[in-house]
Amino acid sequence: MKLATIDLIVVIVYAIGIFGLAQWVSREKAGHEKDSSDYFLASKNLPWWAIGASLIAANISAEQIVGMSGSGYAIGLAIASYEWMAALTLLIVGKFFLPIFLRNEIYTMPQFLEQRFGTRIRTLMAVFWLALYIFVNLTSIIWLGSIAVTEVTGMNQDLALVVLGSFALLYQLKGGLKAVALTDIVQVTLLVLGGLIIAWLTLSKIGGDAGVVAGFGELTRRLPGHFDMILSRDNPYFSDLPGISVIVGGMWIANLSYWGFNQYIIQRALAAKSLPEAQRGVVFAGFLKLLIPVVIVLPGIAAAVLAPDLAKPDEAYPAMMRLLPAGLLGLVFAALIAAIIASTASKINSIATIFTLDLYAKYRRIETEAEDAHGRSRQERHLVLVGRVTAIAAIVIAMLTARPLLGSLDQAFQYIQEFSGFVTPGITVIFLLGLFWPKATENGALVGAVASVVLSYLMYLFVPDFPFMNRMLVVFFVSLALAIVVSLAKPAARESNRITMEGVRFRTSTGFNIAAVIIIAILIALYATWW
Numbered sequence: 001m002k003l004a005t006i007d008l009i010v011v012i013v014y015a016i017g018i019f020g021l022a023q024w025v026s027r028e029k030a031g032h033e034k035d036s037s038d039y040f041l042a043s044k045n046l047p048w049w050a051i052g053a054s055l056i057a058a059n060i061s062a063e064q065i066v067g068m069s070g071s072g073y074a075i076g077l078a079i080a081s082y083e084w085m086a087a088l089t090l091l092i093v094g095k096f097f098l099p100i101f102l103r104n105e106i107y108t109m110p111q112f113l114e115q116r117f118g119t120r121i122r123t124l125m126a127v128f129w130l131a132l133y134i135f136v137n138l139t140s141i142i143w144l145g146s147i148a149v150t151e152v153t154g155m156n157q158d159l160a161l162v163v164l165g166s167f168a169l170l171y172q173l174k175g176g177l178k179a180v181a182l183t184d185i186v187q188v189t190l191l192v193l194g195g196l197i198i199a200w201l202t203l204s205k206i207g208g209d210a211g212v213v214a215g216f217g218e219l220t221r222r223l224p225g226h227f228d229m230i231l232s233r234d235n236p237y238f239s240d241l242p243g244i245s246v247i248v249g250g251m252w253i254a255n256l257s258y259w260g261f262n263q264y265i266i267q268r269a270l271a272a273k274s275l276p277e278a279q280r281g282v283v284f285a286g287f288l289k290l291l292i293p294v295v296i297v298l299p300g301i302a303a304a305v306l307a308p309d310l311a312k313p314d315e316a317y318p319a320m321m322r323l324l325p326a327g328l329l330g331l332v333f334a335a336l337i338a339a340i341i342a343s344t345a346s347k348i349n350s351i352a353t354i355f356t357l358d359l360y361a362k363y364r365r366i367e368t369e370a371e372d373a374h375g376r377s378r379q380e381r382h383l384v385l386v387g388r389v390t391a392i393a394a395i396v397i398a399m400l401t402a403r404p405l406l407g408s409l410d411q412a413f414q415y416i417q418e419f420s421g422f423v424t425p426g427i428t429v430i431f432l433l434g435l436f437w438p439k440a441t442e443n444g445a446l447v448g449a450v451a452s453v454v455l456s457y458l459m460y461l462f463v464p465d466f467p468f469m470n471r472m473l474v475v476f477f478v479s480l481a482l483a484i485v486v487s488l489a490k491p492a493a494r495e496s497n498r499i500t501m502e503g504v505r506f507r508t509s510t511g512f513n514i515a516a517v518i519i520i521a522i523l524i525a526l527y528a529t530w531w
Contacts, residue, residue: 039384
């Protein structure tokens, strides 16, 4: 596959345009110097459309486009449950989690843990999240992104990896979260448009003169097993998506942890100008989630017909891009780059946020409420500088470790889900208890977090055939029981809980409720059709 001159022009125009837009939205008023709130939380002034678009842009990256399309190639539409059940999860986050987070002015997830439990768990989880974000999330995005770039352009993969990481770093280095979030509406528009184009063309090729609808019908006829949303036990991929667990089982543990308590996701909603604005943003993201399988999974399934002999499933999406004519190839390639850059920039910013505010500022005992304006200004400048240095260090580490960690994998998306499943049960336990059970203690939370990793690892060693999604569910309930027992055995002092529920209201607007009913109805229709 080669990019024609018109394709190169499209990609170059995109790169220049999005970089210029990011710098433009990052500008400050004359006399105002960027502080930590500006850099890490976009001045807490994000509108709903930026929140919703940025949630999707942070989530949909190379690991989804390349990885999930590859899983569509191998498994089928069942992998779409990660997207469709996420739409329902976002409604829960908007209705029950955000009112508490925003009322207590939370800016990072480790900060919430300190205010709710204590300093030990804040430090422990901050270190854990930094390791996870750098060595799993950030590496997976730039590695899978480099695969796609190499497939399309023929560029050396290591060079592609460096180019992607460097551009994402420079893109957000000046403006922080504001640069990322306020440009993500462009990124998501390009992503959806590019995905729809490739889905349309692949189905058209399968359908021939009969068109797209006939192509979809032919695809379902030739690959009926690829359209089973709930896999049976005899399916070779049952261990990846174990039947009904995608609706009422372990997938909920992963989704609640990812969408509710994941810094680089929830950070957008925490930067909202108000709670109603944040809730409108997550609803917007929920509707976009319903559309994502069409633009990502469907091309992967089509590739199983059009390119059945691929060496690796993760080559499915790049292989389908070869069908595109000049001009459109450049547009779809730019869409793929947009997703990679947006998500990489989001994770870089969140890594910088956690390190700077949850570790560095605490270690150096830097508080934003300095005694005088001059001192406060100097400390704020210092924190922003530390954040930028951290961002540079994070992407360099990810570049150096991506190939050793991910170079030998066939389906990186499924690997990432399983690895994350070691820790997500514990994260879900400590946050759910912290939000909704006043008697939960720091010792209980620590036991729940540690038990999650230990039990998951033991089950992985001794019952390796046990589906990881079911393992997450079992580990969740065991960790939950241990956290409750330890909390009751040694109650904490009342003042250790600094999270207030005063003024918290879970009642949502009529618009939110109507949107929620529509999303739920669509989900019921989808699963009823392809059960």
